[in-house]
Amino acid sequence: RCAACRHLRRRCPSDCIFAPYFPANDPHRFACVHKIYGSSKVGNMLQDLPVELRAEAADAICIEAECRVQDPVYGCVRMISLLQQQIHNAESQLVKARAEIAVLGSHAQELRHHVQDI
Amino acid sequence: RCAACRHLRRRCPSDCIFAPYFPANDPHRFACVHKIYGSSKVGNMLQDLPVELRAEAADAICIEAECRVQDPVYGCVRMISLLQQQIHNAESQLVKARAEIAVLGSHAQELRHHVQDI
Numbered sequence: 001r002c003a004a005c006r007h008l009r010r011r012c013p014s015d016c017i018f019a020p021y022f023p024a025n026d027p028h029r030f031a032c033v034h035k036i037y038g039s040s041k042v043g044n045m046l047q048d049l050p051v052e053l054r055a056e057a058a059d060a061i062c063i064e065a066e067c068r069v070q071d072p073v074y075g076c077v078r079m080i081s082l083l084q085q086q087i088h089n090a091e092s093q094l095v096k097a098r099a100e101i102a103v104l105g106s107h108a109q110e111l112r113h114h115v116q117d118i
Numbered sequence: 119r120c121a122a123c124r125h126l127r128r129r130c131p132s133d134c135i136f137a138p139y140f141p142a143n144d145p146h147r148f149a150c151v152h153k154i155y156g157s158s159k160v161g162n163m164l165q166d167l168p169v170e171l172r173a174e175a176a177d178a179i180c181i182e183a184e185c186r187v188q189d190p191v192y193g194c195v196r197m198i199s200l201l202q203q204q205i206h207n208a209e210s211q212l213v214k215a216r217a218e219i220a221v222l223g224s225h226a227q228e229l230r231h232h233v234q235d236i
Contacts, residue, residue, distance in 0.1 A: 053191050060195035073171050077178040083201035090208035097215035104222035111229040
């Protein structure tokens with residue numbers, strides 16, 4: 001029985017929608033998804049996708065559910081905010097570094113002219 | 119009636135858990151959340167939080183649900199990947215800029231010594 005069918009205390013059918021993405025050895029993965037979305041929503045979300053996209057969708061759904069279990073207010077939106085802050089910081093450092101390069105460049109230019117004049 | 123009670127075709131009770139966060143003038147907001155999580159899961163998620171955190175939680179839940187409606191495979195995990203890529207790019211540009219500053223700095227130093235020697 002896959003982790004989902006174990007959790008739901010049911011027989012795991014041969015065409016189980018969950019079995020390929022929720023192996024029995026990782027019960028926490030399904031428990032999070034079940035707590036946040038419920039098994040029928042997750043089953044529907046997977047069912048609505050072509051088979052070749054279901055594994056990636058299951059992974060993304062699990063990431064979102066785990067984030068929301070850990071952080072019931074912001075879920076993975078907190079990570080988006082933190083990453084946006086981090087980009088903002090990196091970009092302002094880049095603006096400063098480029099300004100420094102411009103100053104150093106023109107300073108080197110002046111010195112070069114000075115050397116030529118001598 | 120709030121957007122949730124309208125969507126669920128029920129009377130909106132005076133202590134409705136959804137009413138403060140799902141105003142009647144924005145039916146799309148609740149429709150997304152209902153499609154992805156279902157109303158009882160969202161009601162429980164809000165109920166489990168202190169009142170002062172519920173508005174922010176409802177906003178984050180809506181962002182996650184809207185992302186997943188738009189992108190049924192990756193949901194808002196796609197945004198996290200894109201932001202991580204953007205940080206990676208900004209940080210490699212920063213490393214290059216700092217290397218350029220070091221080169222320009224030592225070049226200026228050499229020129230300065232050269233001027234002093236003359």
